[in-house]
Amino acid sequence: MKCEDLLRMLNDYVDQDIDPGICTDFEVHLKGCNPCKVVVDTIRKTIRLYKNDEVYEVPIEFHDRLHQTLRDRWKKTMDENKEN
Amino acid sequence: MKVSDLAIQKKEDQELVALAQEGNFGAFDTLVNRHEKRLYSHAMRILQNREDAEDVMQSTFIKAMEHLPQFRGEASFSTWVTRIASNTALNVLRKRNGLESVSLNEIVEENEEGFIPHPEVIADWRGDPSKIVEQRELQEILDEAISNLPEKQRLVFILRDVIGMSISETRDALGISAANVKVRLLRARLALRERLTYRFEDPQKRHLKTHSHDGDEEKSTSAKILFQSYLTG
Numbered sequence: 001m002k003c004e005d006l007l008r009m010l011n012d013y014v015d016q017d018i019d020p021g022i023c024t025d026f027e028v029h030l031k032g033c034n035p036c037k038v039v040v041d042t043i044r045k046t047i048r049l050y051k052n053d054e055v056y057e058v059p060i061e062f063h064d065r066l067h068q069t070l071r072d073r074w075k076k077t078m079d080e081n082k083e084n
Numbered sequence: 085m086k087v088s089d090l091a092i093q094k095k096e097d098q099e100l101v102a103l104a105q106e107g108n109f110g111a112f113d114t115l116v117n118r119h120e121k122r123l124y125s126h127a128m129r130i131l132q133n134r135e136d137a138e139d140v141m142q143s144t145f146i147k148a149m150e151h152l153p154q155f156r157g158e159a160s161f162s163t164w165v166t167r168i169a170s171n172t173a174l175n176v177l178r179k180r181n182g183l184e185s186v187s188l189n190e191i192v193e194e195n196e197e198g199f200i201p202h203p204e205v206i207a208d209w210r211g212d213p214s215k216i217v218e219q220r221e222l223q224e225i226l227d228e229a230i231s232n233l234p235e236k237q238r239l240v241f242i243l244r245d246v247i248g249m250s251i252s253e254t255r256d257a258l259g260i261s262a263a264n265v266k267v268r269l270l271r272a273r274l275a276l277r278e279r280l281t282y283r284f285e286d287p288q289k290r291h292l293k294t295h296s297h298d299g300d301e302e303k304s305t306s307a308k309i310l311f312q313s314y315l316t317g
């Protein structure tokens with residue numbers, strides 16, 4: 001396997017969506033090619049940093065408004081259902 | 085209606101859904117509390133605008149409320165509400181982009197991408213980023229990196245890697261081919277990796293352009309050329 005082949009299959013490897021045989025070739029290449037290994041490692045780290053990303057706080061005044069809106073809607077829907 | 089607040093907060097989503105379906109607002113409200121931060125973060129990542137993200141949140145939970153009676157739990161509540169939120173956010177984006185919205189759907193040659201991430205910097209990182217920079221700085225670095233991606237790449241990366249959709253779900257959400265999803269995803273990942281490497285690299289471990297690894301000059305050079313031809317080609 002060459003670096004080019006590895007790049008082409010980088011997503012599949014990182015996402016573990018790869019044939020076991022090809023996966024072995026991939027790993028053999030990584031053992032002998034440090035730049036590719038570093039690219040794979042740092043891509044994994046990059047994805048991990050963004051994954052399950054909950055970095056934004058819901059603005060508190062919006063949070064309050066949202067929950068009030070939902071409460072009003074809920075009540076309205078319930079009342080309509082009762083009427084029907 | 086008389087389930088105590090504390091008891092509600094301990095319940096699994098599934099039980100809360102059942103209670104909400106019986107008319108318990110507290111249960112629904114708890115579900116909203118539990119998922120709003122994650123969904124808000126996703127909406128912010130997609131729309132990069134606070135007002136739009138707030139609108140998306142409100143419509144998402146109103147839709148969830150309206151469709152709750154039909155929710156049968158084939159997927160988890162989390163997956164279900166995430167799907168509503170991302171579709172709502174993408175629709176807002178399409179509307180906001182106006183005429184450009186076409187570009188979200190059409191199959192374009194990827195050569196048109198304005199930004200091509202050549203892997204210039206190949207270096208291991210000097211540690212766990214969450215340990216080497218403060219949380220606030222880390223967020224700024226992540227924001228900066230992702231907001232510099234072309235929209236097409238950014239959306240694919242968010243749907244696939246941040247929100248966790250499959251390739252086919254991403255394809256359906258964006259109306260592009262699976263092949264395009266994969267190419268855009270690879271470019272996005274490489275571009276982000278590169279940007280973050282600039283910030284987190286261990287300079288001692290950088291592979292210089294002229295550096296030959298394992299004493300194999302030919303291999304190293306060809307790797308670089310191939311990286312480039314792959315990305316530009």
Ligand SMILES: [Zn+2]
Pocket residue numbers: 002003006029033035036037307
């Ligand atoms: Zn290689």
